[in-house]
Amino acid sequence: MALLKVTFGFTILSVLSFTGSLAHPGFSGWGGTDPIGGGGVSFGLFPEFYQFSCPQANDIVMSVLKKAIAEEPRMAASILRLHFHDCFVQGCDASILLDDSATVVSEKNSGPNRNSIRGFEVIDEIKAKLEEACPQIVSCADILALAARGSILLTGGPYWELPLGRRDSRAASLSGSNTNIPPPNSTIQNLITFFKRQGLNEVDLVALSGGHTIGVARCVTFKQRLYNQNGQNQRDETLEKTYYLGLKSVCPISGGDNNISPLDFSSPVRFDNSYFKLILCGKGLLTSDAVLFTGNIGYIMDLVRSFAEDEDFFFHQFAKSMVKMGNINPLTGFNGEIRKNCRGVN
Secondary structure: OOOOOOOOOOOHHHHHOOOOOOOOOOOOOOOOOOOEOOOOEOOOOEOOOOOOOOOOHHHHHHHHHHHHHHHOOOHHHHHHHHHHHHHOOOOOOOHHHOOOOOOOOOHHHOOOOOOOOOOHHHHHHHHHHHHHHOOOOOOHHHHHHHHHHHHHHHOOOOOOOOOEOOEEOOOOOHHHHHHHOOOOOOOHHHHHHHHHHOOOOHHHHHHHHHHHHOOEEEHHHOHHHHHOOOOOOOOOOOOOHHHHHHHHHHOOOOOOOOOEEEOOOOOOOOOOOHHHHHHHOOOOOOHHHHHHHHOOOHHHHHHHHHHHHOHHHHHHHHHHHHHHHOOOOOEOOOOOEOOOEOOEOO
């Protein structure tokens, strides 16, 4: 098992100047393999995949991200969400980036994505610069993985050694996007089921939910908690009262569905562990946040407490779970393609 090295640092300078010798697995050390011919040679993901073919790949990703996040800090969370919503639908294959075409029905039109998924222009800019430097070398799926890691770094979160070598799908799945992405009103059992479907366990569920320490949510995703949580025109009693009153001012009973509220109001653009501290106080925004504690599953509640008490522990586990999520059913070897434009198949 490779050693996962996690480093911390908020300043962009420290992020971009990070150096070090990090352990990494071999060619078949990460996830899916694809047998070729009778020799049984397999392709896996590994961190040095672009070491010779495009050594500047991560630097290009980081330069675009640094500018985009400086202009709009919310973009870091949007990029992280893109990667999550991609991986939960037929694996980490950049299917979420495909636009509608004669052969593709885009995932951008699904319930979880319509009018809310964003960041495509940033991915387009990264892809264009990579195509200039290394034509048809770096996949859109790997761009999403690199950009998600970069977004976490640039907002103060952990670094992790990122296995690379994903290829891009030639198809999207609107139905998969509608059925595989956990909705914001999920119960704890729903969440466990959605994550287990992807090979992720309860520890991954809690750690990856911590991605909500950055970003915002639309009023439509939490309005029922304020006015009709259980179908009886009552608020969610697990919401702390002053927090509830503040949310009501942002999210009226009628209209305002696209008004936004921070998922972590105490530090909405900094990646830290305050999300878990807020959950303990009844100040998690979405039902799917709150139920990590109010769902009354002991070991999940214990994890929330542990992450709230120990930020380093949260960072370490978040990094491990991001590697695991990024390894959901990747296309490798001769499967898929390297798209020239992330919005359409070649």
